[in-house]
Amino acid sequence: MHILVDYRPALRARTGVGEYMHEIIRAYTAAHDDEVAAFTSSWRDRPDAGTAERLGARVVDRRVPVRVLNFLWHRLQWPPVEALAGSVDVVHAAHPLMIPSRRAARVVTVHDLYFLDHLEGTHGEIRRDYPALTARHARAAEAVVTPSQYTKDLVVSRLAVPAERVYACPFGAPTWQQLGRQPNSPTDGYFLFVGTLVARKNLTTLLDAYARLLTIRSDSPRLVIAGAATPAATPWLQRLEQPPLAGHVNHIGYVSEAAREQLYAGARALLMPSLDEGFGVPALEAMAAGVPVIASNRGSLPEVVGDAGTLLDPADVDGFASAMERIVRDRAWAMERGAAGIARAGSFTWRATALRLRQAYVDAVARRRSDTTGPSGGTR
Numbered sequence: 001m002h003i004l005v006d007y008r009p010a011l012r013a014r015t016g017v018g019e020y021m022h023e024i025i026r027a028y029t030a031a032h033d034d035e036v037a038a039f040t041s042s043w044r045d046r047p048d049a050g051t052a053e054r055l056g057a058r059v060v061d062r063r064v065p066v067r068v069l070n071f072l073w074h075r076l077q078w079p080p081v082e083a084l085a086g087s088v089d090v091v092h093a094a095h096p097l098m099i100p101s102r103r104a105a106r107v108v109t110v111h112d113l114y115f116l117d118h119l120e121g122t123h124g125e126i127r128r129d130y131p132a133l134t135a136r137h138a139r140a141a142e143a144v145v146t147p148s149q150y151t152k153d154l155v156v157s158r159l160a161v162p163a164e165r166v167y168a169c170p171f172g173a174p175t176w177q178q179l180g181r182q183p184n185s186p187t188d189g190y191f192l193f194v195g196t197l198v199a200r201k202n203l204t205t206l207l208d209a210y211a212r213l214l215t216i217r218s219d220s221p222r223l224v225i226a227g228a229a230t231p232a233a234t235p236w237l238q239r240l241e242q243p244p245l246a247g248h249v250n251h252i253g254y255v256s257e258a259a260r261e262q263l264y265a266g267a268r269a270l271l272m273p274s275l276d277e278g279f280g281v282p283a284l285e286a287m288a289a290g291v292p293v294i295a296s297n298r299g300s301l302p303e304v305v306g307d308a309g310t311l312l313d314p315a316d317v318d319g320f321a322s323a324m325e326r327i328v329r330d331r332a333w334a335m336e337r338g339a340a341g342i343a344r345a346g347s348f349t350w351r352a353t354a355l356r357l358r359q360a361y362v363d364a365v366a367r368r369r370s371d372t373t374g375p376s377g378g379t380r
C-alpha cells in the first residue's frame with residue numbers, strides 16, 4: 001500500500017497530537033513494508049533535514065498555509081489530496097475531519113470529543129469546524145482511529161459510527177535511555193504536572209490540593225508545571241505569584257522531547273487531575289520512568305493507569321493532597337507505585353499499535369473500493 005499520513009501537527013513543538021502522528025509513522029515503517037509518506041503543509045514551517053530518516057518515511061512538503069488548506073478541505077472537500085501528493089491508497093488525517101481524495105481511502109483520527117461539550121475551551125478552526133462537521137466526517141470516513149478504547153466507545157455512541165469502523169490504536173510507552181529499570185521517586189525531587197495549560201487539565205484542583213498540602217507540610221517538595229500557557233492559564237499563573245504558592249511552584253513552559261527524560265528523572269510523582277483525556281500521555285511516560293502517578297478517574301486515565309497508580313475524583317482536593325502527602329511520608333509505598341507503573345507501561349507498545357493500524361488501513365481500502373456513495377449520498 002501507498003499511505004500518506006498528515007504530519008503537520010508535528011512540525012512545531014510536538015504536543016499530544018503531533019507526538020502521536022510522529023510515533024505512529026515511525027512504528028508503522030519499522031513494522032511494515034508499505035510505502036509511507038509524511039505530508040506537511042505550511043507557509044513558514046519546514047521539516048528539518050533529518051525528518052525523513054527519523055521517520056523511515058518519505059516527506060511530501062508543500063508551501064501552502066495550514067489555515068487556508070484546512071478551510072478548503074473542511075468546508076469544500078477540495079482539492080483532492082492527489083493534486084498535492086500524487087496517487088495514494090490511504091490518506092490518514094491527524095484530526096477528526098477528512099482529507100478529501102479522488103480514490104484514496106480516508107482515515108480520520110479522533111483524539112477526544114471534549115470539544116463537543118466545552119466550546120468555551122476552543123478557538124479558531126476547532127471552534128468553527130469541529131462541532132459542526134466531526135460526526136458527518138467520522139461517519140463518511142472509511143476508518144476512524146482513536147488512541148483509546150474510551151474514545152472509541154464515545155465515537156460509536158456519540159457520533160453513531162459503526163464499531164467495526166473504529167480502531168483503538170493506543171500510544172506506546174517511551175523507551176527512556178536511563179529511566180524505567182527501577183522505581184524513580186527521588187527524596188529531593190518535585191511534584192510534576194505535564195500538559196498544556198487549558199481548562200480540561202483542571203489546574204484549579206491541582207493548585208488547591210498543593211496549597212492544602214503546604215498547610216500540612218511546610219517542607220513539601222516544590223511543584224513543577226511543565227506545559228505551554230494559553231489565555232485560560234492567566235488566573236493560574238497569577239496564583240503562583242501569591243501566598244501560599246509563591247516560591248513553591250515553578251512554571252517552566254513546554255519541555256521538548258529531548259529534555260523530557262531529565263524532567264521525569266527529577267520527579268517524585270506525576271499529578272494529573274484532568275477532567276477528561278483521550279489517552280493521557282504524561283501518565284504513560286511517568287509510569288515508563290518508574291514515577292508514581294496520581295491521576296483523576298475520568299476519561300481514558302483508568303484504562304491507561306489501571307491499578308498501577310492512584311485514581312481520584314478530579315474534584316477531590318483533599319484526596320489529591322493526601323496522596324501527595326503519602327508520597328512524601330511513605331517511601332516504600334512510593335517505590336511500590338513506581339514499580340507497578342513500570343510493569344503497566346510494558347503492556348503499551350508501538351509495535352502492537354502498528355499492527356492494529358495496518359488492519360485499519362487494509363479495511364479502509366476494502367471499504368473504499370466497495371462503497372460507491374460519497375459523504376452526502378452522491379456517487380463518487
